[in-house]
Each structure stands twice: as C-alpha cells, then as structure tokens.
Amino acid sequence: MKILIADDEAPIRDWFAYVLTQKIPGLKAQVETAAGGLEALEKMEKDPPDVVFADIKMPGLDGIGHIEQAKERFPRTVFVILTNHAEFTFAQRAVGLGVYDYLLKSEITAEKVAQTLADIQKGFFTAAPQPAGAGEVERIEEPEGVDWPALARRLGADRPGRYRAVAVRGADRGAVLQRRLPDTPLTPVLWGDCWEALLPAGAAGFPGWEPPFAVGLSAPHAGVEGLQAALQEAVGSLNTAFLSGRPGLYRWGDCQEPPQLSGALHALRKRLSTEIAYGGVSAIRGDLSQFLTRCAQADPTRVDWVRKNCHRLLAQMEDRYLQELREIEPDARRVGKPVRSLEDFRAQMEEMLAAVEERQGERDVPAIDTAVRYIERHYGDSALSLTKLAGSVHLSPEYFCRLFKQKTGVxxxxxxxxxxxxxxRELICTTDLKMAEVARQVGYENASYFSRLYKKHMGLSPEQERRAAPPAGQN
Incomplete structure (x- = not known):
C-alpha cells in the first residue's frame, strides 16, 4: 500500500513514517511525506498513493485545497484528515469532498492508525469477485478515459437485446449478489468504489426481492451508446440508499425530486443563522423536519447535492452550537463524523439541538426573572415592546412569549x-395627579384608551376609583 503523509509539522510526519513502517504488523507500506499541499500534489503526480493522511491546516495550499484538486485527478485515492478540535467547520467541508475519516491529532495512536487502514483496506482494496468462467474484471479508473465501444464488447452490451446495470458498494457485497443470483449471467466491472455488472433486462426485475444490502438498478438500455448511462444510473440509484439509510433495491426513476427541496434548505439555513442564540429550537426542528421530508423524496441525480448540503448544515449548526455552549470544556466538543445516511444527519443535528435546549433550560429561568425586573423598571416607557423586552434577555420574541407564560402562568x-x-391605581388613590398624567406615567399616551382599559380590567373607571379611595392617611 502506498501512503502519503502531508503535514507541515515534521514531528507528525516522522511519527507517522515510524508507525507505518515499524509498528503495524503485516502492513507493507511505501511511505512518502510532504510538508504542504503543493508538495503533496507534486508527489502524487509522480506516483499516486492509495491513501493520503492530510493535515487540514497547512501553509500555502491547505488540506482542503489539496483534497479538492487531488480528488479530480486521483479519484481512487482515499483521504483521511488530521485535525484539531477547533477546526470542525473545515473538517465538515472535507466530508463533503468525500474524505473517508478524521483523526484527532490530540488522540492519535498507532492502534487507531492501524484500525483506520484496516477499515480502508476492507472497504476499498478487497479483490473484486469474479464469476465462474469469467475473464479478468474490468476496472474503470476515470470514466472520461474509457474506451466505451471496447468495454461494451467485453461486457456484451453490443449484442442484440436490452440490459440493465446493477451496482453495489464494496467487493464483498458483489460476491454476495453473485451467490444470490446463481442463474443470472453477470459481467462485473469496478467503477470507483462500486462493484457493478450488466445483466439481461428481463432478469433484472427482481420481483419481491429484498436484498440485505443496498443495490442500485439502472433503467433498461441497449447497445454501446447506452452503456455509460446504464452504469451511471446504477451508481445514482445506489446513492439513494443515503436518503433512507436502509438496505434494499433502489431502481432508477423511482424517486422524483420535489420542487420545494431548495426552498426547504434555504429556510433551514436561515433559521440556523438566527434562532439558536434566541431559543428557537422548536422552530429549527420544524424546518429540519420539512427539509428531511423533501430530501427523502429527492431524485437520484440530486443525492450528492443532498449529501453535501447535509455536511454544510452540520458545519453551520456546529458553529452555532459551540457559540451557544462556549463554556464547555474543549475536549467535550463533538468533532464532526462522516454522515453515512440521511438518518445519521438527523441524529447528529438532534444531538446538538438537544444539548442547546438543555443549556438554554439552565439559562431561561434567570432570563425571565430578569425580564420581570425590566418590566418593573421600565413599565412607564410607552415604547416598551415585546421585541425590546425579549432582546433585553437575548431571546427571540416567539420563544420569549412561550417561555414567559410557562414560567409566570400568564x-x-x-x-x-x-x-x-x-x-x-396607586397613583390614582394616593396623589392628585390628573388622569392624563397618571396614564402617561404608567406608559399610556392616550388618556381615553387608558380610561377604557382601566375600567375593563379593574371594574371601575379611574374617576370612580379615586372617589371610592379612602381619605389620605386611612386604610
């Protein structure tokens, strides 16, 4: 296995080189190191590695920029980010680029490096299954460079009749698919991290079949000109497993994107930018639910869009979350994890919303006490409003209203x-102030409105109240 370590800190590079060559039994690794992103790209051009461990913060071309450029040129290389706690937003952006995993620099051990490499080997570099009697498996490194007519001849796509493409992720699942369909001729091909095959369209209906893993199935195609589209549709259908997070058969064309998807994303992002600090967790949950509902119906061609925006939303939420919980210890901060499904995204968002809600619960009681004292000091201000009062305790007006009634009962x-x-009433009964002045001192500029309001709530008009009041000095 060829491994490249890209980090501007020499001790980190040296430690990795030592661990990879001396401390992991059975690992035969060719290790290269680079002190920055540009140097790493130059070395990858000369000898593309299987795995890159890249520091997310490097001078010049940082880890994100390096991965953005390298992913286009070396789609089969697996990337692992080296990060610190404070770099979550950058790490989430890396997830959207297809980074396999993270390693926290403060927690790196030889055992964790070994386990990461073992997982990568299992998921990406296991030998592909080969049906009995079949020739060598075709590997597609970059679709742009494929000789499609030649590939179609090898796969049998140039013969009369229609066919479908079927795709599963992981070579081991391809082997399982082969065993489960022993009477169906399959011709395997590896494209990226998907194991794919062509089979006659008539045999690809799979009526009632519920596989224990995710399978993507293309629409029927025919001839050489349909081969690339069939393979791409199979991968696109397989990607929709991200939306449900469940195994099963995913057919091209089963899902249609709702037109409200982009609008639901915009509403949620806007809500996240304003509501966390002002207690609007329930409002965020409402918009999150709507966004998830729209995403679950997304067309296969938009799954990558959904996945990337889930990562971005998590990054935005994490920023707001850390601002709200800024008093927690640094080592208690949740560092972003790769998002494996839409349900995984929901769970991570809910985890942070629940933590914010708990923190706000600790803060809210004194906030209402503060608001009550504010009313007692400023009740005579005719401009006193809900917005001003909620702002004085840093809550949104909607959340403040709910919380105020919950805490005070009114x-x-x-x-x-x-x-x-x-x-x-105190002023009316203990002073000779004119009613207009009494109204002004308690926050009402319109004396007539004050008089009507007073009678409605107190049962007497202000004048009747004064006449009924006991003489000064008597109770």
Whole structure:
C-alpha cells in the first residue's frame, strides 16, 4: 500500500513514517511525506498513493485545497484528515469532498492508525469477485478515459437485446449478489468504489426481492451508446440508499425530486443563522423536519447535492452550537463524523439541538426573572415592546412569549397590562395627579384608551376609583 503523509509539522510526519513502517504488523507500506499541499500534489503526480493522511491546516495550499484538486485527478485515492478540535467547520467541508475519516491529532495512536487502514483496506482494496468462467474484471479508473465501444464488447452490451446495470458498494457485497443470483449471467466491472455488472433486462426485475444490502438498478438500455448511462444510473440509484439509510433495491426513476427541496434548505439555513442564540429550537426542528421530508423524496441525480448540503448544515449548526455552549470544556466538543445516511444527519443535528435546549433550560429561568425586573423598571416607557423586552434577555420574541407564560402562568401582554394598571391605581388613590398624567406615567399616551382599559380590567373607571379611595392617611 502506498501512503502519503502531508503535514507541515515534521514531528507528525516522522511519527507517522515510524508507525507505518515499524509498528503495524503485516502492513507493507511505501511511505512518502510532504510538508504542504503543493508538495503533496507534486508527489502524487509522480506516483499516486492509495491513501493520503492530510493535515487540514497547512501553509500555502491547505488540506482542503489539496483534497479538492487531488480528488479530480486521483479519484481512487482515499483521504483521511488530521485535525484539531477547533477546526470542525473545515473538517465538515472535507466530508463533503468525500474524505473517508478524521483523526484527532490530540488522540492519535498507532492502534487507531492501524484500525483506520484496516477499515480502508476492507472497504476499498478487497479483490473484486469474479464469476465462474469469467475473464479478468474490468476496472474503470476515470470514466472520461474509457474506451466505451471496447468495454461494451467485453461486457456484451453490443449484442442484440436490452440490459440493465446493477451496482453495489464494496467487493464483498458483489460476491454476495453473485451467490444470490446463481442463474443470472453477470459481467462485473469496478467503477470507483462500486462493484457493478450488466445483466439481461428481463432478469433484472427482481420481483419481491429484498436484498440485505443496498443495490442500485439502472433503467433498461441497449447497445454501446447506452452503456455509460446504464452504469451511471446504477451508481445514482445506489446513492439513494443515503436518503433512507436502509438496505434494499433502489431502481432508477423511482424517486422524483420535489420542487420545494431548495426552498426547504434555504429556510433551514436561515433559521440556523438566527434562532439558536434566541431559543428557537422548536422552530429549527420544524424546518429540519420539512427539509428531511423533501430530501427523502429527492431524485437520484440530486443525492450528492443532498449529501453535501447535509455536511454544510452540520458545519453551520456546529458553529452555532459551540457559540451557544462556549463554556464547555474543549475536549467535550463533538468533532464532526462522516454522515453515512440521511438518518445519521438527523441524529447528529438532534444531538446538538438537544444539548442547546438543555443549556438554554439552565439559562431561561434567570432570563425571565430578569425580564420581570425590566418590566418593573421600565413599565412607564410607552415604547416598551415585546421585541425590546425579549432582546433585553437575548431571546427571540416567539420563544420569549412561550417561555414567559410557562414560567409566570400568564402571557407577557397580560402581565405588563396588569402591572401598569396596578401602579396606576396607586397613583390614582394616593396623589392628585390628573388622569392624563397618571396614564402617561404608567406608559399610556392616550388618556381615553387608558380610561377604557382601566375600567375593563379593574371594574371601575379611574374617576370612580379615586372617589371610592379612602381619605389620605386611612386604610
């Protein structure tokens, strides 16, 4: 296995070289090192590696830039990011580029490196299954460089009749598919990390078949001109397993993208940018649910779009989450994990929303106490509003209203009106102020409106209240 270590810190490069050549039994590795992204690209051009361990922060061309460029030129290379806790947003961006995994620099051990490489070998470099009597498996490194007519002849796609392409991820699953369909002629081909095959269209209906793994099935095609489309459709159909997170047969054309998908994404991103700090967790959950519903119906051609935006949303959520929970210890921060399915994305989002909600619960009681004291000091301000009061305790107006009623038993408006009229009654009964002045001092510029409101809530008009009041000095 050829491995490249790209890191600007010499001790990290030296440690990796030592571990990979001396500390992992059975690993036969050719190890190269590079002190930056540009040097790493130059070395990859000369001798493409199987695996790259890349530091996410490097001078010049950083790990993200390196991966963005390298992925296009070397699609079969597997990338692992080396990261620190504070670099989550960059790490999430790397996930969207197809990075296999992360290793935290503060937690790297020889055992973790060994396990990561073992997982990579199992998932990416296992020998492909070969049906009995078949020739050598065709490997497609880059679709742009394939001789499609020659490949069609080898696969039998140039013969009369229609065919479908079928795809599974992982060579071991391809072998299982071969065993489960012993009477169906399959011709395997490896494209990227998918094991694919062609088979007669009539045999590809699989009525009632529920495989224990994900399978992508293309639409029927015929002739040389249909081969590339068939293979691409099989991969696209297989990718829709990301949406459900479940095994099964995924057919090209089964899903149709709802027109509201982009709108649901925009609404959720806007909500995340404003609501976390102001207690709008329930509002975020509503928009998240709508986004997930739209995503679950996405067309196979948009699954990569869905996957990448899930990573971006997690990065945005993580930024807001860390701002809200900035008092937690650094080693308690959740570092982004690869998203394996839409359900995995939902679970990670919910994990952070629940943590924010718990933290806000600890903060909310004193916030309402503070708001009540604010009312007591500023009730005479005619411009006192819900927006101003909620802002004084850093909550959104919607969330503040719900929380205020939950904590006090009455709505914000009722509490403010009752408090103002109670203070007005004191002024009416203990002073000779004109009613217009009493109204002004408790926050009402319109004396007529104040009089009507007072009678409605107190049962007497202000004048009747004053006449009924006991003389000064009497209770």
């Amino acid at each position: 709505s914000y408006g009722t509490y403010l009106t009752t408090y103002r009229l109670t203070r007005a």
